[in-house]
Amino acid sequence: MLPGTQLTRRVCRSAVKQQVNNRGSWRIVVPSAATMAAPMESAALAELTSAKQLGGDLAAVMESVREYYGETLKSSGDLRTSACTACKPPPPAVRAALGAVPQEVKEKFYGCGNPIPVGIEGLRVLDLGCGSGRDCYVAARLVGEKGSVTGVDMTPSQLEVATTHAEAYCRDTLGYARSNMTFIQGEIEYLDRAGLKDGSADLVISNCVINLSPDKARVLSESYRVLADGGEMHFSDVYCDRRLPAAVRTHPVLLGECLAGSLYINDFIRLCRKVGFTDPRQLECEEIIIHDPELKELVGESRFYSITYRLFKVPGQIEDLCEEYGQVALYKGTIPGLPSAYDLDDHHRFVTNKPMLVCGNTASMVGETWLGPHFTVIATMAAPVESAALAELTSATQLGEDLEAVRESVREYYGETLKSSDDLRTSVCTACKPPPPAVRAALAAVPQEVKEKFYGCGNPIPVGIEGLRVLDLGCGSGRDSYVAARLVGEKGSVTGVDMTPSQLEVATTHAEAYCRDTLGYARCNMTFIQGEIEYLDRAGLEDGSADLIISNCVINLSPDKARALSDAYRVLADGGEMHFSDVYCDRRLPAAVRTHPVLLGECLAGSLYINDFVRLCRKVGFMDPRQLEREEITIHDPELKELVGDARFYGITYRLFKVPGQIEDLCEDYGQVALYKGTIPGLPNAYDLDVHTRFVTNKPMLVCGNTASMVGETWLAPHFTVIGDRAVHFGQFISSAPTATSSPAASAVRGVCCAGGPCA
Numbered sequence: 001m002l003p004g005t006q007l008t009r010r011v012c013r014s015a016v017k018q019q020v021n022n023r024g025s026w027r028i029v030v031p032s033a034a035t036m037a038a039p040m041e042s043a044a045l046a047e048l049t050s051a052k053q054l055g056g057d058l059a060a061v062m063e064s065v066r067e068y069y070g071e072t073l074k075s076s077g078d079l080r081t082s083a084c085t086a087c088k089p090p091p092p093a094v095r096a097a098l099g100a101v102p103q104e105v106k107e108k109f110y111g112c113g114n115p116i117p118v119g120i121e122g123l124r125v126l127d128l129g130c131g132s133g134r135d136c137y138v139a140a141r142l143v144g145e146k147g148s149v150t151g152v153d154m155t156p157s158q159l160e161v162a163t164t165h166a167e168a169y170c171r172d173t174l175g176y177a178r179s180n181m182t183f184i185q186g187e188i189e190y191l192d193r194a195g196l197k198d199g200s201a202d203l204v205i206s207n208c209v210i211n212l213s214p215d216k217a218r219v220l221s222e223s224y225r226v227l228a229d230g231g232e233m234h235f236s237d238v239y240c241d242r243r244l245p246a247a248v249r250t251h252p253v254l255l256g257e258c259l260a261g262s263l264y265i266n267d268f269i270r271l272c273r274k275v276g277f278t279d280p281r282q283l284e285c286e287e288i289i290i291h292d293p294e295l296k297e298l299v300g301e302s303r304f305y306s307i308t309y310r311l312f313k314v315p316g317q318i319e320d321l322c323e324e325y326g327q328v329a330l331y332k333g334t335i336p337g338l339p340s341a342y343d344l345d346d347h348h349r350f351v352t353n354k355p356m357l358v359c360g361n362t363a364s365m366v367g368e369t370w371l372g373p374h375f376t377v378i379a380t381m382a383a384p385v386e387s388a389a390l391a392e393l394t395s396a397t398q399l400g401e402d403l404e405a406v407r408e409s410v411r412e413y414y415g416e417t418l419k420s421s422d423d424l425r426t427s428v429c430t431a432c433k434p435p436p437p438a439v440r441a442a443l444a445a446v447p448q449e450v451k452e453k454f455y456g457c458g459n460p461i462p463v464g465i466e467g468l469r470v471l472d473l474g475c476g477s478g479r480d481s482y483v484a485a486r487l488v489g490e491k492g493s494v495t496g497v498d499m500t501p502s503q504l505e506v507a508t509t510h511a512e513a514y515c516r517d518t519l520g521y522a523r524c525n526m527t528f529i530q531g532e533i534e535y536l537d538r539a540g541l542e543d544g545s546a547d548l549i550i551s552n553c554v555i556n557l558s559p560d561k562a563r564a565l566s567d568a569y570r571v572l573a574d575g576g577e578m579h580f581s582d583v584y585c586d587r588r589l590p591a592a593v594r595t596h597p598v599l600l601g602e603c604l605a606g607s608l609y610i611n612d613f614v615r616l617c618r619k620v621g622f623m624d625p626r627q628l629e630r631e632e633i634t635i636h637d638p639e640l641k642e643l644v645g646d647a648r649f650y651g652i653t654y655r656l657f658k659v660p661g662q663i664e665d666l667c668e669d670y671g672q673v674a675l676y677k678g679t680i681p682g683l684p685n686a687y688d689l690d691v692h693t694r695f696v697t698n699k700p701m702l703v704c705g706n707t708a709s710m711v712g713e714t715w716l717a718p719h720f721t722v723i724g725d726r727a728v729h730f731g732q733f734i735s736s737a738p739t740a741t742s743s744p745a746a747s748a749v750r751g752v753c754c755a756g757g758p759c760a
Contacts (some may be wrong), residue, residue: 088114088284088286090114090116091114091118091337091338092337093118093142093336093337094114094116094118094138094142097137097138097141097142098134098138100137100141100169100173101134101137101138101169102137102165102169104132104161104164104165105132105133105134105137105161105162105165106132106134107132108131108132108158108161109131109132109133109134109135110131110208111131111134111135111207111208111236112207112208112236112237112238112258112288112306113207113208113235113236113237113284113286113306113307113308114236114284114308115135115205115206115207115234115235115236115308116135116138116139116142116205116234117203117232117234118142118335118336118337118338119334119335119336119338119371119374120139120142120143120147120202120203120370121142121143121144121146121147121336122143122144122146122147123143123147123202123203123370124143124147124148124150124200124201124202124203124228125139125143125147125148125149125150125201125202125203125204125205126149126150126151126152126196126200126201126203126204126205126226127139127149127150127151127152127204127205127206127207128152128188128204128205128206128209128210128219128223128235129152129153129154129188129206129207129209129210129212130151130152130153130158130159130162130183131153131155131158131162131207131209132158132161132162133151133158133159133161133162133163133166133181133183135205135207136149136151136162136181136183137165137166137169137181139205140169140170140174140179140180140181141174143180145174145176145177145180147180148180148181148182149180149181149182150181150182150183150184150196150201151181151182151183151184152183152184152185152186152187152188152191152194152196153183153184153185153186154185154186154187154188156185159183159185162183163183166179166181166183167179188206188209188210188213188219188222189213189214189215189218189219189222190218190222191222191223191225191226192222196226197226198225198226199226199227199228199229199231200226200228201226201227201228201231202227202228202230202231202232202370203231203232203233203234203370204223204226204227204231204232204233204234204235205233205234205235206233206235206236206237207235207236207237208236208237208238208258208306209237210235210237211237211238211239211258211259211261211262211263212255212258212261213261214261216261216263216271217271217274217275220233220271220272220275220277221275223311224275224276224277224313227313228313229313229314229315230313230314230368230369230370230372231312231313231369231370232310232311232312232313232369232370233277233309233310233311233312233313234308234309234310234311235308235309235311236284236306236307236308236309237258237262237306237307237309238258238259238261238262238288238304238305238306238307239262239263239264239265239268239304239305239307240259240262240263240264240265240302240303240304240305241264241265241302241303241304241305241731242264242302242669242729242730242731243264243267243729244260244262244264244299244302245728247298248260248298248299248302249261251295251298253295254295254298254299257295259288259290259295259299259304262304264729264731265305265307265732266666266668266732268280268309270665270666272311273320276313276315277311277312277313278318278319278320279312279318279319279320279322279361280309280310280311281309281310281311281312281344281345281347281365282307282308282309282310282345282346283308283309283310283343283345283346284306284307284308284346285305285306285307285308285346286305286306286307287303287304287305287306288304288305288306290304310344310345310365312364312365312369313369314364314365314368314369317360317361317364317368318361318364318365319360319361320615321611321615322359322360322361322362323359323360323361323588323611324359324360324587325359325360325363325379326379327357327358327359327360327363327377327378327379328355328356328357328358328377328378328379329350329355329356329358329362329363329366329367329375329376329377329378330350330353330354330355330356330375330376330377330378331350331351331352331353331354331366331374331375332352332353332374332375332376333352333353334373334374335374339352340352342374344362344365344366348362350366350375355378358377363377433459433629433631435459435461436459436463436682436683437682438463438487438681438682439459439461439463439483439487442482442483442486442487443479443483445486445514445518446479446482446483446514447482447510447514449477449506449509449510450477450478450479450482450506450507450510451477451479452477453476453477453503453506454476454477454478454479454480455476455553456476456479456480456552456553456581457552457553457581457582457583457603457633457651458552458553458580458581458582458629458631458651458652458653459581459629459653460480460550460551460552460579460580460581460653461480461483461484461487461550461579462548462577462579463487463680463681463682463683464679464680464681464683464716464719465484465487465488465492465547465548465715466487466488466489466491466492466681467488467489467491467492468488468492468547468548468715469488469492469493469495469545469546469547469548469573470484470488470492470493470494470495470546470547470548470549470550471494471495471497471541471545471546471548471549471550471571472484472494472495472496472497472549472550472551473497473533473549473550473551473554473555473564473568473580474497474498474499474533474551474552474553474554474555474557475496475497475498475503475504475507475528476498476500476503476507476552476554477503477506477507478496478503478504478506478507478508478510478511478526478528480550480552481494481496481507481526481528482510482511482514482526484550485514485515485519485525485526486519488525490519490521490522490523490525492525493525493526493527494525494526494527495526495527495528495529495541495546496526496527496528496529497528497529497530497531497532497533497536497539497541498528498529498530498531499530499531499532499533501530504528504530507528508528511524511526511528512524533551533554533555533558533564533567533568534558534559534560534563534564534567535563535567536567536568536570536571537567537570541571542571543570543571544571544572544573544574544576545571545573546571546572546573546576547572547573547575547576547577547715548576548577548578548579548715549568549571549572549576549577549578549579549580550578550579550580551578551580551581551582552580552581552582553581553582553583553603553651554582555580555582556582556583556584556603556604556606556607556608557600557603557606558606559606561606561608561616562616562619562620565578565616565617565620565622566620569620569621569622569658572658573658574658574659574660575658575659575713575714575715575717576657576658576714576715577655577656577657577658577714577715578622578654578655578656578658579628579653579654579655579656580653580654580656581629581651581652581653581654582603582607582651582652582654583603583604583606583607583633583649583650583651583652584607584608584609584610584613584649584650584652585604585607585608585609585610585647585648585649585650586609586610586647586648586649586650587609587647588609588612589605589607589609589644589647592643593605593643593644593647594606596643598640599640599643599644602640604633604635604640604644604649607649610650610652613625613654617656618665621658621660622656622657622658622663623663623664623665623706624657624663624664624665624667624706625654625655625656626654626655626656626657626689626690626691626692626693626710627652627653627654627655627690627691628653628654628655628688628690628691629651629652629653629691630650630651630652630653630691631650631651631652632648632649632650632651633649633650633651635649655689655690655710657709657710657714658714659709659710659713659714662705662706662709662713663706663709663710664705664706666732667704667705667706667707667732667733667735668704668705668706668729668731668732668733669704669705669729669730669731669732669733669734670704670705670708670724670725670726670727670728670729670730671724671728671730672702672703672704672705672708672722672723672724672725672726673700673701673702673703673722673723673724674695674700674701674703674707674708674711674712674720674721674722674723675695675698675699675700675701675720675721675722675723676695676696676697676698676699676711676719676720677697677698677719677720677721678697678698679718679719680719684697685697687719689707689710689711692735693707695711695720700723703722703733704733704735705726705733708722708724
């Protein structure tokens with residue numbers, strides 16, 4: 001970590017911690033319907049990245065900004081916050097260039113950071129919201145006579161200042177034969193109208209402007225479009241530690257001061273990923289001070305920061321999480337003014353000629369962008385394992401091109417090769433914890449043949465499901481269906497779907513007698529259907545026809561996991577849950593493993609890399625996968641053990657809740673409290689929602705918005721009381737909750753509640 005980074009990050013995080021500490025004592029015990037006396041409306045991401053964020057009338061917002069910067073402000077001395085001064089000193093090359101910029105250009109310029117990297121000679125630079133052009137003038141010097149700089153701004157008076165001095169500056173100060181600067185009046189949301197074509201810029205810079213835009217999504221999308229592959233958006237702007245109420249977002253002075261339009265940091269990262277900038281990197285962060293007492297009172301506890309971000313465009317190479325491919329990067333020390341070290345971001349300082357192990361994203365950023373000539377990227381593996389894109393890993397190509405051949409291989413292994421679980425060559429069907437008492441009791445009553453022919457890797461059946469409609473994907477011989485039939489009671493129903501006739505024969509043979517004689521039901525509440533879990537519509541399963549989907553070590557066998565999860569989401573009713581156990585790996589597997597017939601049958605070949613599974617869940621609508629149990633799988637067979645190498649496999653039980661529009665990809669704090677009533681049968685004292693969240697009966701607990709929805713807007717709702725709503729946003733949720741397990745392995749996975757934020 002580079003010097004100063006720790007302090008910078010501490011400034012950002014301390015504000016969040018202070019919020020929790022200041023409110024922590026009372027938020028738990030407030031017995032009212034809401035935790036705030038005067039709730040403010042929440043703003044969804046769609047609103048926060050559209051004209052509505054700053055007022056519905058887009059033209060009026062733009063006119064307000066033009067007036068503030070064209071008429072109200074005469075110089076930076078008129079500002080009422082430190083937004084335009086909250087930045088660190090620029091590097092020497094930029095300082096030298098600033099010294100030569102005409103005085104009027106500097107006086108009329110307003111910015112909050114240092115958005116100009118060094119070493120950009122020869123690049124085509126685009127400055128969004130260039131204002132009086134100060135950063136354009138600096139860039140004009142750094143890119144040299146062979147480079148070019150284009151400034152776009154919508155304020156005529158500012159552009160007049162920028163253009164007035166351009167020719168003389170380039171000719172007399174820089175000694176160029178012609179000016180390499182062009183200024184265009186236009187709106188940064190519509191760069192196409194300004195004549196800027198796809199891939200026409202190598203570097204996009206901007207200084208405290210995007211927060212002023214009433215349509216930030218379009219600004220970022222347009223920036224991505226005009227950037228060439230290997231280009232970068234390197235810009236400074238103002239951000240907030242929470243979503244802002246309307247009174248702040250529509251205040252004209254706070255708008256002009258760059259605070260009203262500031263995005264909540266997590267929403268900015270979401271927006272970046274949506275348009276294609278999948279791994280935003282933070283370079284600098286400084287807190288902004290509000291001098292004006294009236295404005296300070298209006299914003300309340302909100303904290304604002306000037307942050308410089310780097311967004312690289314390397315299509316198909318930069319992922320949303322940092323993955324390891326055994327790569328090393330080395331900085332050559334060739335960037336002018338930086339002979340000793342180079343700071344890529346606040347986590348990565350490259351010391352000249354010192355090799356550094358990097359993730360795949362970092363390797364692409366320094367090796368496949370304009371930085372490429374200054375770095376050497378090498379692979380450390382003698383026999384590299386080919387990487388597999390998410391699209392491949394969730395389609396038929398993961399397990400082989402011939403989808404039907406994959407299915408036939410699975411049918412044969414489970415229908416003919418395996419006679420019982422003793423024939424397995426791994427611990428995949430035994431790597432799970434003992435089930436809860438109610439499930440154990442139900443298991444004991446299941447017919448012996450059904451149990452002997454069943455293969456699974458976990459406990460995918462929650463308790464307290466009386467009356468629910470359960471769907472068992474890949475039910476096999478039906479063991480879990482039989483257990484669920486008892487737990488849902490006579491008024492509930494269970495449907496099992498499997499593609500293997502011999503397994504379904506076992507399941508159906510005992511069903512009627514089990515329900516009649518063992519459970520004492522007037523009719524059988526189980527139905528078994530031959531079908532493929534990727535095509536539940538062909539099996540006659542309609543939208544919203546299930547309250548609970550279970551599955552036990554089956555989805556890994558599917559050659560099209562994306563479709564299996566997508567169809568599961570479709571048939572789930574709102575408020576439903578997919579509660580299932582399966583096999584996962586700690587890395588992406590090579591083709592030799594993914595296509596091995598025995599490893600396929602043993603549920604290892606088709607196991608998804610954990611992060612790819614989380615990505616896939618979010619893609620289909622399950623935004624916050626929660627991990628409930630995790631056990632490592634042991635491979636007994638020496639031949640198979642040698643083939644998989646260092647790869648580690650786990651039996652994991654996940655919970656995926658369907659509450660459309662309410663569950664976010666990160667855990668946000670809305671000041672909500674949840675309380676478990678102790679009413680789920682067999683769980684009178686506590687309830688484990690996931691590995692991070694244990695509810696002790698009748699003890700109020702602070703929860704994030706996602707958790708509040710999971711226990712308050714799903715089939716679990718009758719067993720919980722949730723206090724508060726989403727009226728007020730306090731920033732990212734910081735958990736201090738008791739956990740269901742202290743296993744280090746359980747907290748190693750990104751994507752579960754409070755187990756990590758965005759990769760930065």
